[in-house]
Amino acid sequence: MPHILxxxxxxxxxxxxxxxxxxxxHSTHWVTLGSAALEQQRLHPADLIxxxxxxxxxxxxxxxxxxxxxxxxxxxxxxxxxxxxxRVVGLEIGADDYVVKPxxxxxxAARVRxxxxxxxxxxxxxxxxxxxxxxxxxxxxxxxxxxxLSLTRHEFRLLQCLLEQPERVxxxxxxxxxxxxxxxxxxxxxxxxxxxSLRAKLRQVAVDAEPIQTHRGVGYSYSPSHR
Numbered sequence: 001m002p003h004i005l006x007x008x009x010x011x012x013x014x015x016x017x018x019x020x021x022x023x024x025x026h027s028t029h030w031v032t033l034g035s036a037a038l039e040q041q042r043l044h045p046a047d048l049i050x051x052x053x054x055x056x057x058x059x060x061x062x063x064x065x066x067x068x069x070x071x072x073x074x075x076x077x078x079x080x081x082x083x084x085x086x087r088v089v090g091l092e093i094g095a096d097d098y099v100v101k102p103x104x105x106x107x108x109a110a111r112v113r114x115x116x117x118x119x120x121x122x123x124x125x126x127x128x129x130x131x132x133x134x135x136x137x138x139x140x141x142x143x144x145x146x147x148x149l150s151l152t153r154h155e156f157r158l159l160q161c162l163l164e165q166p167e168r169v170x171x172x173x174x175x176x177x178x179x180x181x182x183x184x185x186x187x188x189x190x191x192x193x194x195x196x197s198l199r200a201k202l203r204q205v206a207v208d209a210e211p212i213q214t215h216r217g218v219g220y221s222y223s224p225s226h227r
Contacts (some may be wrong), residue, residue, distance in 0.1 A: 002116055005046035006030045007037040008078065008093040009056050017050060020105035021112065032056070034063030040073055048112055051095075053079040053086070061093060068094045072153040074115050078103070091190045094152065097141070116146045118177075119153070130163045131224045132206070144205045155198050158191070161165065162212065162222035195220055 004021050008014040009032045018028045029046065031037050034055045041049065045073035049067070053060035064075055074096040076139060082100040090098045096115050096192055099108055101177040134143040142149050142163075151159065161170065170178070179194070199212055210226045 001025060001027050002047040002112075003027045003029070003044075004112065005037060005040060005049045007034065007049060007055065007060070008032065008052045009050075013052075013078075016105050017108065020109045024109040024113065026112070034058040034060065034066075037063055038066055041067060041073065045071065046073060048074045048076065048077060048115060050076045050112075053077055053081070053090075060088060064090075064093050064095060064139070068152070074119060075152075076111065076115065082134075088190060092193060094154070130166070132209075132211075133159075133163055135160055135163060141208070144202060147205050149201055149205070151198075151201070154194055155201075158194050159198055162220065166222050166224050167219045169215045169219050175219065191220075 002025075004026045006014055006017050006021075006028055008017065008030070014030045016033075018030060021028050029040065029044070031040055032055070034051075037049065037051065051060045051063060055063065058066075060077055060079070064077075067073070067075070072094075074162045075094060076089045076097040076099060077095050078101060080101045081089075087098045095159050097111050099111065128200050132145045134146075136142070137160075140153070142151060142156060142159055149159075157179040158175055161175060175191050179183075195212060195214075199210075202209065202211060211222055211224070213221050213226065215221060
């Protein structure tokens with residue numbers, strides 16, 4: 001049974017989420033503060049966190065930043081703000097989805113199911129070599145020239161997707177789907193940030209290599225010839 005941590009200071013909203021999620025087969029735990037959420041995740045890790053942005057102690061954004069120092073648990077933001085900049089910031093600091101209040105509890109439950117499905121381990125061999133890369137799907141680890149890369153969960157999924165089909169050009173929407181973010185959430189530009197971070201980490205291992213190719217106006221691909 002997937003366990004969901006709800007971080008929301010409004011009891012009525014929390015009760016609605018608890019009812020919808022438990023009805024969908026999840027167990028839940030509710031806290032009202034960002035600091036309590038961080039402590040709870042350290043002691044009793046959840047499978048997904050629903051995180052309100054406007055909390056009484058520290059903001060949801062800051063809570064997520066601190067969370068990412070020790071956990072890659074999926075995060076869904078709740079907010080009364082629907083501006084593009086808030087959505088962009090949310091994804092850049094490691095969120096998987098962003099839901100604007102007021103919302104449909106059924107839609108939130110469906111989005112939770114979709115995220116958990118996307119991050120579920122795939123039935124693949126434990127380790128697979130792809131040129132200078134070796135992908136370990138069980139440990140969520142990728143080696144480059146035999147050196148382990150320090151990747152976030154999004155970066156792992158993104159690089160894994162590119163490696164699975166060399167030379168195929170993936171659009172930003174397709175890559176968003178690969179990392180587990182709904183393509184309709186308006187986050188396409190943030191793929192560029194993830195690619196930039198990935199390239200920096202690859203250059204730390206092989207300075208002159210450029211395995212990730214940019215196709216302007218289209219997307220990105222993995223090219224073994226530039227490894």
